[in-house]
Amino acid sequence: MKRFVVVGHLASTEPDFSLNNLPGAGRIDELCRCVAASLCLSHGMRRDTECLLVLLGGPKAPKTIRFSGESVRSLSPDERNIAGLIKKALALPCGIVFRESSPGVSVRKGGLAEVLAECGCAVLDEGGDDVRGVETMPETFILSDHQDFSEEERGMVQDLPAYSLGPSVLHADMAITVLHNELDRRESGWI
Amino acid sequence: MKRFVVVGHLASTEPDFSLNNLPGAGRIDELCRCVAASLCLSHGMRRDTECLLVLLGGPKAPKTIRFSGESVRSLSPDERNIAGLIKKALALPCGIVFRESSPGVSVRKGGLAEVLAECGCAVLDEGGDDVRGVETMPETFILSDHQDFSEEERGMVQDLPAYSLGPSVLHADMAITVLHNELDRRESGWI
Numbered sequence: 351m352k353r354f355v356v357v358g359h360l361a362s363t364e365p366d367f368s369l370n371n372l373p374g375a376g377r378i379d380e381l382c383r384c385v386a387a388s389l390c391l392s393h394g395m396r397r398d399t400e401c402l403l404v405l406l407g408g409p410k411a412p413k414t415i416r417f418s419g420e421s422v423r424s425l426s427p428d429e430r431n432i433a434g435l436i437k438k439a440l441a442l443p444c445g446i447v448f449r450e451s452s453p454g455v456s457v458r459k460g461g462l463a464e465v466l467a468e469c470g471c472a473v474l475d476e477g478g479d480d481v482r483g484v485e486t487m488p489e490t491f492i493l494s495d496h497q498d499f500s501e502e503e504r505g506m507v508q509d510l511p512a513y514s515l516g517p518s519v520l521h522a523d524m525a526i527t528v529l530h531n532e533l534d535r536r537e538s539g540w541i
Numbered sequence: 542m543k544r545f546v547v548v549g550h551l552a553s554t555e556p557d558f559s560l561n562n563l564p565g566a567g568r569i570d571e572l573c574r575c576v577a578a579s580l581c582l583s584h585g586m587r588r589d590t591e592c593l594l595v596l597l598g599g600p601k602a603p604k605t606i607r608f609s610g611e612s613v614r615s616l617s618p619d620e621r622n623i624a625g626l627i628k629k630a631l632a633l634p635c636g637i638v639f640r641e642s643s644p645g646v647s648v649r650k651g652g653l654a655e656v657l658a659e660c661g662c663a664v665l666d667e668g669g670d671d672v673r674g675v676e677t678m679p680e681t682f683i684l685s686d687h688q689d690f691s692e693e694e695r696g697m698v699q700d701l702p703a704y705s706l707g708p709s710v711l712h713a714d715m716a717i718t719v720l721h722n723e724l725d726r727r728e729s730g731w732i
Contacts, residue, residue, distance in 0.1 A: 370561070372619055379619035383574070392687065392710040427712065428563055428570035429620045480731065496583065516722050517729040519583040521618065527718045531707050538708040540671065 352533060353490040354526050355402040355465050356384045359497040363410040365440035369430050376407040378436060379429050380495050383523035386427035387530070389419045396530070403436070404461045412461025414448075415439045422454025462492070462506060471510050474525055478512030481532055491529060493522040543724060544681040545717050546593040546656050547575045550688040554601040556631035560621050567598040569627060570620050571686050574714035577618035578721070580610045587721070594627070595652045603652025605639075606630045613645025653683070653697060662701050665716055669703030672723055682720060684713040 360376035367375030372382065381403045388401035399419040406412055415436060417425075425432070439451040446464075448456035458464075465471070469490035481487075492507060499507065515528045535541045551567035558566030563573065572594045579592035590610040597603055606627060608616075616623070630642040637655075639647035649655075656662070660681035672678075683698060690698065706719045726732045 370621070372621070373617060379621075383618075386712075387715065390712065392712050426564060427574075430561070430563070430570075516725045517731055518721070518725045520718070520722075521577075521581065521583050524578065524718045524721075527711070527715045528722045530709070530715075531711075531719045531722075534707045534709045540708055 351489055352396075352399045352530075353402065353469060354384065354388045354399070354529070355404060355462070355469075355471070355490060355492045356381060356495060356522050357404045357462060357493070357499070357503065358406060358495045359500070360407045361403070361405040361495070363405045363408045363413045363440060365437045367437070369433055369437070372429055372433050376405075377495055378433055380522060381405075382429040382432040382436070383521070384493075384526055385417050385425075385432045387523040387526040389417060389422065389425060390427040395419050395422065395425065399530075401526075402465060404465065405440075406461065412459070413440070413444075414458055414460055414464065416448055416456045416458075418454045418456070420454070422452075425454075462503060465490070465492070466506060471507070473507045473510045473512050474515065474529075475512040476514055476519060478514040481513040481515055481529065484511075484513060487533060487536065491526075493525055495522055542680055543587075543590045543721075544593065544660060545575065545579045545590070545720070546595060546653070546660075546662070546681060546683045547572060547686060547713050548595045548653060548684070548690070548694065549597060549686045550691070551598045552594070552596040552686070554596045554599045554604045554631060556628045558628070560624055560628070563620055563624050567596075568686055569624055571713060572596075573620040573623040573627070574712070575684075575717055576608050576616075576623045577620075578714040578717040580608060580613065580616060581618040586610050586613065586616065590721075592717075593656060595656065596631075597652065603650070604631070604635075605649055605651055605655070607639055607647045607649075609645045609647070611645070613643075616645075653694060656681070656683070657697060662698070664698045664701045664703050665706065665720075666703040667705055667710060669705040672704040672706055672720065675702075675704060678724060678727065682717075684716055686713055
């Protein structure tokens with residue numbers, strides 16, 4: 351299993367945002383691209399991968415939406431389609447246990463603390479070790495959206511392994527794509 | 542200069558497509574993500590990069606839209622924003638010389654043949670050489686959208702160097718992101 355967790359610091363936890371203004375919903379557009387980067391291949395899905403979106407915008411925060419490659423159906427990679435699935439998840443009443451809103455898409459209350467308690471994580475950080483030189487890769491990678499991790503979040507992840515992908519600071523979805531490429535190469539003996 | 546050329550086999554050459562249905566406009570959504578992958582960094586633009594979209598859908602095909610990182614302004618990476626710039630470019634009457642429709646965005650009649658005559662190109666191909674082992678990288682990379690190159694196109698690119706990025710077949714925008722990472726690392730001595 352591979353898992354990418356993206357913290358959306360301003361991302362709406364209400365389903366009433368407009369599909370015509372995803373950046374205005376706390377940069378939901380970026381989170382949609384992260385889901386596509388995590389799960390979509392040119393002709394198929396990455397069935398061994400999950401993408402968790404931690405949404406921190408609004409009074410109902412934190413909420414976490416999980417897209418599971420194993421059970422998601424017909425996921426087009428365009429932002430509007432994925433945003434529609436996010437809206438549907440946010441409209442579903444939920445507690446602290448994941449509840450399915452569409453095939454392969456689930457939602458729960460809770461945020462980064464819950465993910466860290468459940469998964470063996472590493473964090474993406476510009477000052478981290480070059481990922482190409484890392485011997486053993488973790489199952490779960492934590493990424494931030496366009497905002498840096500908050501002070502509280504930095505405290506939560508400070509003891510995790512920290513990896514860097516290259517000299518340029520990428521959007522979270524691009525970072526996921528580069529990480530997948532590194533993982534693909536290792537799994538199939540390309541390196 | 543780095544340049545990514547994406548062939549959109551069904552992409553609309555008319556400006557009347559709906560921003561609410563980019564996949565229905567011949568997968569304009571994918572081309573929008575290619576522009577973002579080519580030019581956008583987390584906090585800034587890649588000023589040394591161009592993205593050329595070769596649009597082959599409809600009776601006005603072929604048309605080519607060029608996004609230039611050097612002169613484009615305020616390019617948000619969301620699909621809807623970039624699609625708006627594509628619409629504006631397609632609404633501008635043009636000939637065989639690039640004509641600017643927005644700052645940093647230009648359009649002309651013509652397609653892949655014109656690009657190949659102007660640029661030193663390589664092509665992305667699953668059967669190509671592993672890009673990590675390539676000694677000298679070209680300035681321009683040619684990619685296809687969700688469709689394979691046509692027979693005619695394959696004939697046009699068959700003598701170009703062909704590179705592969707890894708064992709998984711990626712969407713064109715993901716391929717651009719992985720290529721940029723490889724180029725970034727070489728330029729800054731990370732490899």
